[in-house]
Amino acid sequence: MPREITYREALREGLDEELARDENVCIIGEEVAQYNGAYKVTEGLWKKWGDKRVIDAPISEAGFIGMGIGASMLGIRPVMELMFYSFAYVAFDQMMNNAATCRYMSGGLTNCPIVVRGPANGGTNVGATHSHTPENIFANMPGLKVVTPSNPYDAKGLIKSAIRDNDPVYFMESTVLYGMTGLVPSNDELEGGELIVPIGKARVSREGSDLTLLAHGRAVVTSLAAAEILGAQHGISVEVVDLRSIRPLDEETIMASVRKTHRAIYVEENKPFCGVGAQISSMIMEQAFDDLDAPVLRITSADAPAFYSPPIEKLQLPTADEIVARALTIC
């Protein structure tokens, strides 16, 4: 029977299964081992797998992420945890130059099967330095993959795919989603005995016919809530497409939905300037212009650093009410 488990537990199951499957998989990060993870994603894994496989790193992101990249070139498959994805900026040279371009600059002689995972979200009153959403920044770099699960099922299935992938995968979670529950099948009820979600396939989370809300990460949850309101209160049938990965991108599913509904809004917690929605709306304009009955809109975080003050920060992120209001302008 599918079990109701949290996003956090789903990730942990995925990590645990991959640790069991391949002895070259190891977990490295700040507080991932003895502390059981700053957000308890890795809880219990150190006790189960020991010092060799689950390793507490000093607060030294450029150092340990770079070290993981070097180790991955020799066949280790490190899963690096960033306590916050905001800390990626401390390791930026390693993540952008070394992980992303070594394969190219070596003419294909090397590859870096590394996963760098952690929460990439605002909305938790921790100020601007801890609230960055860099999915657009890393997706800008060819050679990298960017994955953004929005629910427990995908969190488990995608982390397993990410670990098996032979390219660098930057896996962006959300602290707000860690406690979210959802149905995740147990392995014994799955064909093949395990849950795998391929990277590069979007999911139609909700079917509809009047408007497509495109989103990734936690914005999918917000979009689904808005879709309910639009349907119940305004009679608008909304389709929600969860990209699941930004790069590679499931263009077909996006375009098919837009061609069906003729209206699209991209919803994201990313910033607007050159955000993911900017890329997607440009693609829709190029590929589905004649199918559109309205301009493609984008709903993003406010174009400002994250505000600390809790009631104000809430207003910076996309809300269901905002989505409803903007949708009504084009429907």
Place this chain on the structure above:
Amino acid sequence: MASKTAKTSTVPFADAPINASLTAEQKIDLLRTMVRIRRFEQTSLKYYHDGHIGGFLHLYIGQESVAVGSISLLGENDHVITAYRDHGHALAVGMGMDECMAELFGKKTGCSKGKGGSMHYFAPDKNYWGGHGIVGGQTPLGAGLAFALKYKGLKGCCLCYLGDGAINQGAFHEALNLAALWDLPVIYIIENNGYSMGTSQARSSAFPKEGLAARAEGYNMAWKKIDGVSLYEIRAGVQEAVARAHEESKPTMLEIMTYRHKGHSVADANAEKYRTKEEIQKYMNEHDPIEFWKNVLIGEGVITEEDYKAINKEAGAEAEASAAFAIKSPYPDESEIFDDIYWEVDNNTEAGRTGRHFFHG
């Protein structure tokens, strides 16, 4: 060659076991590798000036002993990674002049298919992991290669080279902490040529009077300062570090004193402004590792001046032949732009076929 068995040498460090065991042929090979590196680079400089080579060209001339001496000690599970002044290390690990020269010319036959250029040579089949352009950026990777060796239970080490200008990068200090904290078998070799580009050591680095490598004390890491003119001294010093890595899985920081005869790169217009001509000439006359080693071998009766001339001539011809190879090689095809970005795409796996990976056009 003059003799197959060397006379007893009075040169310092000649009696270190790792040097005393060298055969005459091995000593000549060390000389030949250094000479090949120099002739390769002199030839590349000529073609750079002729407009055949673009971008940067960081020459290793004057520093050849560092790569050749240290790499000569390595075995099956020992790995090498370096910065952008990487031609010497490449030839020392056994990469061919042809693919190295063709890479400079931006040709399809280059070691990185023309995608990396001078600063980004790679040969994983020879345990050579680049060739890295960002100052100090390779130093965590070196710790990672050592981490992988330890993780797999292999008795090996990683030689990670950097310049004296790289020692102030944060990534290097982070790598040192990890290496010492986790007992990683990595050997950081600071090739100290005295200048971080155009800024002298005195103007760029704060360090104890014993030298740059003494900073290792702060990480409770073993260190040593080595005069880089002599292959004997380099081999003796590096061997201690290799043994420490192999037997104890401990890191070492080495500082090898050397000098680059040319500028930081060929584009360095001030190479004779931040350094005096007299200083450069002094090092060329008194601190040239090839000249030094040649004289050691002549003194030991291993070679004659004539033998040296023959080695030099042969290396020059090999370098010219590599340039001819590079010239006649084709440029990469435009269709190769999207190759070698994703392993999964290149290998046409299911993951590589799922979703759009490229967004151009």
